[in-house]
Amino acid sequence: MFPRSISNQLLSSVLAASVTAAIAGCAVNPVTGKKELSLMSQSQELALGTEQYPKAQQQQGGEYQVDPALQSYVSGVGQKLARVSDQPQLPYEFVVLNNSTPNAWALPGGKIAVNRGLLVLLEDESELAAVLGHEIVHAAARHSAAAMSQQQILGAGIAILGATTQNTGYGDLISLGSQLGGSAYIAKYGRDNELESDQYGMKYMAAAGYAPQGAVRLQQKFVELSKGKQAGGLEALFASHPPSQARVDANIEHARQLGSGVTNRTQYQRAIAQLKRDADAYKSYDDAVAAVKDKQYDRALSLTRQAQQQQPKEAAFYALEGDLLAQKKQYQAALQSYETAVQKNPTLFSNWLMRGMLNAQLKNYTAAERDLNRSTRYLDTAHAHYYLGQVYEGQGKTTNALSQYQIAAKAGGDIGTKAQARVQALGSNG
Numbered sequence: 001m002f003p004r005s006i007s008n009q010l011l012s013s014v015l016a017a018s019v020t021a022a023i024a025g026c027a028v029n030p031v032t033g034k035k036e037l038s039l040m041s042q043s044q045e046l047a048l049g050t051e052q053y054p055k056a057q058q059q060q061g062g063e064y065q066v067d068p069a070l071q072s073y074v075s076g077v078g079q080k081l082a083r084v085s086d087q088p089q090l091p092y093e094f095v096v097l098n099n100s101t102p103n104a105w106a107l108p109g110g111k112i113a114v115n116r117g118l119l120v121l122l123e124d125e126s127e128l129a130a131v132l133g134h135e136i137v138h139a140a141a142r143h144s145a146a147a148m149s150q151q152q153i154l155g156a157g158i159a160i161l162g163a164t165t166q167n168t169g170y171g172d173l174i175s176l177g178s179q180l181g182g183s184a185y186i187a188k189y190g191r192d193n194e195l196e197s198d199q200y201g202m203k204y205m206a207a208a209g210y211a212p213q214g215a216v217r218l219q220q221k222f223v224e225l226s227k228g229k230q231a232g233g234l235e236a237l238f239a240s241h242p243p244s245q246a247r248v249d250a251n252i253e254h255a256r257q258l259g260s261g262v263t264n265r266t267q268y269q270r271a272i273a274q275l276k277r278d279a280d281a282y283k284s285y286d287d288a289v290a291a292v293k294d295k296q297y298d299r300a301l302s303l304t305r306q307a308q309q310q311q312p313k314e315a316a317f318y319a320l321e322g323d324l325l326a327q328k329k330q331y332q333a334a335l336q337s338y339e340t341a342v343q344k345n346p347t348l349f350s351n352w353l354m355r356g357m358l359n360a361q362l363k364n365y366t367a368a369e370r371d372l373n374r375s376t377r378y379l380d381t382a383h384a385h386y387y388l389g390q391v392y393e394g395q396g397k398t399t400n401a402l403s404q405y406q407i408a409a410k411a412g413g414d415i416g417t418k419a420q421a422r423v424q425a426l427g428s429n430g
């Protein structure tokens with residue numbers, strides 16, 4: 001499962017980072033044993049996955065932290081399947097992302113993520129095993145190495161967040177903040193890869209003791225959801241893994257050959273109990289994000305505050321409040337909300353970035369420099385470099401400002417254009 005806009009940027013930066021010379025050659029698919037074209041060696045793939053996994057998580061909302069026990073539960077199910085896969089030696093990792101979009105994805109080398117928005121749609125552990133088994137096959141069979149094109153390999157750059165930053169007011173903050181975490185990853189695997197992942201994923205399920213029938217129910221559920229209007233928010237999942245009756249039928253046939261196993265419904269329901277209790281809180285938050293897109297800022301503010309009441313541990317609810325207060329020009333209150341977001345989740349780049357951008361605009365240069373630098377530790381963004389440029393320019397440190405703008409200018413997009421303009425202005429003054 002995988003990208004929208006971020007995917008292409010990510011995959012291109014991913015590839016540029018570690019693949020300087022693309023070596024096209026033949027390799028044996030470790031799952032099927034067939035000979036296939038491969039653009040990367042397995043060691044390049046491992047390096048790529050390891051480097052990009054934390055960055056991809058940051059861009060997709062970061063780790064879900066409200067109930068840490070859910071992380072170890074999902075990881076446990078994933079590792080059980082990984083051990084019986086055709087490439088058990090890969091450095092598999094599994095993470096639950098704080099993202100409402102029902103989606104899951106795999107990076108090369110077995111770096112796998114599943115959104116909390118998908119977990120709440122599943123009934124039991126065998127259905128989770130179907131999702132994770134499928135993603136394990138994408139990694140084990142090296143599907144992404146084969147899917148990445150020459151053009152993607154030639155791309156480069158640090159993360160561009162895609163916010164429209166034509167206006168230099170605080171509108172930047174809201175347009176940037178509200179889109180973070182809402183993006184989804186969509187890998188364009190071919191139909192054959194999808195069928196292969198279904199089939200071998202079910203084999204792994206059976207080998208790990210799960211009822212392969214879970215994969216049938218999962219696919220049936222997706223077919224149902226893709227019909228009619230319920231598909232809202234499911235585009236990411238369906239763009240990457242188009243559901244079809246053909247896939248359901250294939251899974252039914254494979255399940256028949258594989259026999260029976262456990263579903264672990266009770267264990268699964270216990271594991272997602274907190275997520276289910278918080279369904280209303282995340283619904284309020286998702287409605288708030290939608291209200292921001294419709295420029296209904298007052299409505300968005302009251303919805304995100306409602307979400308805070310429902311689940312006070314979730315940092316995202318305070319980060320959005322900060323964006324909305326900044327938009328209302330209540331800057332001190334906005335800084336308070338960002339402070340709360342940073343305290344509740346200090347490992348998400350956007351909590352630091354948003355506060356750093358606001359501090360830079362308020363000319364709190366020392367605080368801004370600290371926040372922006374901290375954000376780049378989690379995800380290096382053109383926005384951080386542009387606003388660091390603003391900080392140094394404000395402090396009269398022209399050489400420092402210039403070098404920050406030069407980094408941001410390389411990123412392209414609106415922020416790159418703005419940075420380029422500052423490079424020229426400072427250059428002509430010097």
Ligand SMILES: [Zn+2]
Binds near residue numbers: 134138189240
């Ligand atoms: Zn897939």
